[in-house]
Amino acid sequence: MTDRNELRVAIAGLGSIGTKIATALDQGIEGLSLSAVAVRDPAKHQAFIGGLRRPPQILPLDQIGEAADIVVECAPSSQLRAIVEPAVKRGRAAVVVSVGGLLDNFDLVDLARANGGRILVPTGALIGLDAVNAAAVGTIHSVKMVTRKPIDGLKGAPFIIQNNIDIDNLREPLKLFEGSAREAAKGFPANVNVAVALSLAGIGPDRTQMQVWADPTVARNVHRIEVEADSARFSMGIENVPSENPKTGMITALSVIALLRKQRATLCVGT
Template sequence: MQKTLRVGIAGFGSLGRGVAKALDQGKAGYTLAAIAVRDPLSPPAVRWQSAEPLFTNIAGLAPLCDLIIECAPSSLLESIAAPALRLGKTVVVLSSTGLLALPGLQDIARENGGKIIVPSGGIAGLDALAAAAVGELYSVKMVTRKPPKSLAGAPYLVDNAIDVDAMTEPTRIFKGSPREAARLFPANANVLASVALAGMGPDRTEYEIWAVPGLQYNTHTVAVDSSASRFTLNIENVPSADNPRTGILTLYSVLAVLDRLNAPVRIGT
């Protein structure tokens, strides 16, 4: 008989709420056990269909859950993931930029039987890229094009007084490595971090960000040249109505991870 896993959610913004809603409506093999919020004594008002989960802080989340879904800023990743991994539990990481700065989390997972799962989020082709990386990768180049408003507030733009809203034509605002981009554009680099982790790493992957006035969707293009294959993928993501920095596909990829964990047949690498 399949064990029902207790799921915890760290962070209750638009993405955390979306995951919670899906679990509350029922997902075989899982129950929503707890949600970490800033103030557990004043939790958000939510009308639950199933049993109401416990609200706690980040420090109290790991003991209550078998699996934690991280939906918080990357600056909180270590405090969310490390305690759970030390207990041998599974952490689904959305803030993959945090993994670039925290390689020690992999060691904690390895030493304690924990697992880190990074969903595809707003990108496609990670399975093909990871497979190609088993051979020899010659180059991986990624170009992100975004509506200006989805880039507003990035540290790089603030520090350099760049007003993306004043742009009237497509403008390249960054060219460099994923490691640099994760520091300068922390709210926009999770897809890039996932590509880097699956492929050539955060220092050898080439990356550009363009602000494109009038663009409707967040768009990513990844070109891969390897000993096994050459391929280019292009994906246009519909932004979330609640958070234009996050695409709807990111939520769906988390739910697909949960379905895949319990599936009798798994498709893809």
């Protein structure tokens, strides 16, 4: 039975990130319960959902906002609008992991504001957005980010296909892209959500500069960031162990779980 004071959480997409969040909610997060999921093919996920202690309802994407106070989007970015729009229209909170998709749908922020909804972007596979948020209260002069991924983590990216770049036979690191976080998100929608999150925490997608490297010498998704602000200069780095989806670092799901834990926790640490 659901405690009426519990926040109901619904998850859209049960892939590498969504299944971890569903499992954590099912095992228990203070004050939260898993109320619904949306999947493309229910039959494929039947065993997983049936194996949960309290199996959630399975609802169409656009209806999960009805069954939840918080909707967690962890599907491909092409589905972001279909998931977030109905939720924020109903005044719900939407946790967005496909944050690159927000740039082309930024009106959702206005829609959320007009209806009392919220859009929450977790730190995800990155580090230090608390410091970037704080520095942005003052003046940030520049934010630069360099991402290196193993070949398997980059395969299929539109930028690579459109430019006909062969990364399969690389022996040395190859710089694929240099430009703004906005342009990077277009070329690598499943690879640089982190750069967009960084940009939204700091100086925006047009001023945040980034490089993307295909690197056969690394086994992890490596992100290095340099921030120059009036309050501080800082460098940050993270080397993510890929999950079963080689494009996605394992820490991404953990970051969402940490964000969910904060919704009702008595002790909250970090901004």
